[in-house]
Amino acid sequence: MERGGRSERGRTAGDSADEAVGGAGAARCQCPGASHCLLVLHLPRGGATPGTQRNDPAGSTVRPEMGEKPEQRRLLQDTPIKLPLKRCSVVGNGGILKNSRCGEQIDEADFVMRCNLPPLSREYTDDVGTKTQLVTVNPSIIDKRFQNLLWSRKSFVESVSVYKQSYVYMPAFSTKRGTDPSLRVYYTLEDFGTNQTVLFANPNFLRNVGKFWKSKGVHSKRLSTGLFMVSAALSLCEEVTIYGFWPFQMDLGGRHISHHYYDNMLPLSGVHAMPEEFLQLWHLHKSGVLQMQLDQCKKDVSSKKPH
Secondary structure (H helix, E strand, O other), rough: OOOEEEEEOOOHEEEEEEEHHHHOOOOOOOOOOOOOOOOOEEEEEEEEEOOOOOOOOOOOOOOOOOOOOOHHHOOOOOOOOOOOOEEEEEEOOOOHOOOOOOOHHHHOOOOEEEOOOOOOOOOHHHHHOOOEEEEEOOHHHHHHHHHOOOOOOOHHHHHHHHOOOOOOEEOOOOOHHHHHHHHHHHHHHHHHOOOOOOEOOOHHHHHHHHHHHHHOOOOOOOOOHHHHHHHHHHHEEEEEEHHHHHHHHEOOOOOEEEEOOOOOOOOOOOOOHHHHHHHHHHHHHOOOOOEEEEOOOOOHHHHOOOO
């Protein structure tokens, strides 16, 4: 497979995604007649009247995991992201990125997705880049790092400013505990007049993706944010390259690495099934649906071949 995302039969990664992952959930959202279907909910700023464009199948409804909130009545079920996207980088936070020198290659993509407000300070940019079109925020981060935005609104705004004019992606209506933090983020960014736009994950999308990966053998209490983002990228992008997806304590050369590229804080036990997730992503890599970067990156990205 060449870097251009074509298999030996000359088909794009997007063309073969349905067959490679079973034609459901992760690679496509089961939208009849739709080739790109990231399901998002968009709460317009200033209380604008919801539009009529949808990225759910016509006539379908959004089924949240709890009772309807007043804000849900104003939700736009369209995505402001211009589709289709050609080349996408999905950047996990794995320690394998440390000293990878992949920053330039990551930033070469047309659309870059990052997970859970990762640091992009100068000490990391050679390895992870800076370009960001979409960054996820786990509600627990709002609670633990920013005191639920009760006293740390300015600190939060300063933290997200590094992502510039990006989309902030949150699971507002997927779990009860995610609603208030997500809405606090939305109103905080609105009040401060920032460059970021908040997108809420459509519960239907998250539910379908979860069911799909469970059917493929990923048994966990909750899927990782990274796997959700890869699933979204396969729905949005013609070519997908993923970085920092490596759940092991040693790299390919047998060297010990930290859990994240910026710290060695381990996840809670029993929440995610990271090795099982990695195995599924590896299958997608081997079948040509996406490219998984595990080695150091070369400077000449145009001549780089996948590993």
